[in-house]
Amino acid sequence: MRNIKDTGLIQEEPLIFELGRQGRRGYSLPRWDVKEAEPTDLIPSTLLREEWEGFPELSEVDVVRHFTRLSQWNYGVDSGFYPLGSCTMKYSPKVNEEVARWSGFAGVHPYQPEDLSQGILRLMYELEGFLAEITGMDHVSLQPAAGAHGELAGMMMIRAYLQARGERRKKVLVPDTAHGTNCSTSSIASYQMVEIKSNEKGVVGPEAVASEMDEEVAAIMVTNPNTLGLFEEHLKEIAEIVHRKGGFVYCDGANLNALMGIVKLGDLGVDVVHLNLHKTFSTPHGGGGPGAGPVAVKKGLAPYLPIPVVEKVGETYRLNEDRPQSIGKMKAFYGNFGVLLKAYAYILSMGSEGLRRVSEMAVLNANYLMKRLKGHYFLPYDRPCMHECVFTDRFQERFDVSTLDIAKRLIDYGFHPPTIYFPLVVKGAMMMEPTETESKQGLDRFIETMIEIAREAEENPELLRQAPQKVKVRRLDEVLAARKPKLKWTGEK
Ligand SMILES: *Cc1c(COP(=O)(O)O)cnc(C)c1O
DSSP states (O other): OOOOOOBTTBOOOOOHHHHOOTTOOSOOOOOOSSOOOOHHHHSOGGGSOSOOTTOOOOOHHHHHHHHHHHHHHOOOTTTSOOOBTTSOOOOOOHHHHHHHHOHHHHTOOTTSOGGGOHHHHHHHHHHHHHHHHHHTOSEEEOOOSSHHHHHHHHHHHHHHHHHHTTOOOOEEEEETTSOHHHHHHHHHTTOEEEEEOOOTTSSOOHHHHHHHOOTTEEEEEEESSOTTSOOOTTHHHHHHHHHHTTOEEEEEOTTGGGTTTTOOGGGGTOSEEEOOHHHHSSSOSSSSSOOOOOEEEOGGGGGGSOSOEEEEETTEEEEEOOOTTOOOOSSSTTSOHHHHHHHHHHHHHHHHHHHHHHHHHHHHHHHHHHHHHBTTBBOSSOSOOSSOEEEBSHHHHTTTOOHHHHHHHHHHTTOOOOEESOSTTSTTOEEEOOOTTSOHHHHHHHHHHHHHHHHHHHHOHHHHHTOOOSSSSOSOOHHHHHHSOOOSOOSOO
């Protein structure tokens, strides 16, 4: 018999393989008057498994309960506050999910002819227009499936442009406050990355860029707002420096939640920018589901956009594949259409005033959080932030309490921890992004808990080092879990 570990309604749940009993079935049917078919009667033997041993056999209610319980172990934005910095874990209105499931959209087949797909083509065309307007850019491709994928599309367009001009530039400048994907993208796009140090205010100074900028540099990749939650206030000047030497400015706009309706990145000299629809525009980020990382460009780069491109000719929408300079396809068909649909519904339902208000509230909430926690936790860059703020464990170090302990203790209080140990430029970072969808009461509860944890660190540090206590699994060997994930049932735990 397994150990009884249930507490209240938090039930322990074995693996489905352990739950199964031979011969148990998920259905019961009246006795049939035809011969029962064997799998071998119906399926070619080459497609059949050799052995069936060990497969779980369960009743329907066992299966439903198993997965319902597992789903309750999961912590999501629908269950509580989720201040995971750089991820914009905000609540997305359910109506947009509803719209994405309408059969007129969900049932469309990508091979359906254009004249029978005018509605969805129009939707894509208009969504591109909205995103161009929001970012201040000229053209948009909705194809990339993620932020990092949009970055790659953008860098490939820059490379194609430079090649067409007969140039082979080798380097890409990346500030130390850029998102980690910017470094990966520059090297996957075959560029050598040159790091630019941010200044004492946590942003990139024009001098730092000027001293590295030369004719070998294809582009600078700037995250704005950057990973410290700060606005890159010199971007316009930096863009001029880069442009003067024939380079491009790539802006990582995944954190657009802070800027909508307030700043148009295109006005700051940005040539390419990607957005994360699965952060800002009504698809949850990090849920393991599909995402979309549209990439927006200025006119000069338009010939290089991924194919197909949606065009409007008279009153008709069509897909154009005949674009000889295109970098090609980034994704099968047109990208993750359901995500695009939710973004479209979200933008229409918010309106331009509403989107601006989203960003204002996101910034206000982050600054409120920052102001109230300052003094309890060390704030390395003490200046107004955008949509997120970064604290560290410096005040708690003397009690031998670390960022990890603080994050784990939050779990005991029913909160998802913030992003920790990122950005790398800050030692022991705790990066908190409250988003606009939290109420003041919700924020206050989190703030008071953080203050309580700071007190515990001083008075009873062991409590933090032993956290979390009130959970099924305590501290996991995260390195082992990442390096040797156990994805297959072998009969042993
Ligand atoms: C989330 C994020 C990304 C990466 O987006 P993915 O969809 O996870 O690839 C890139 N840059 C920034 C600033 C981000 O916050």
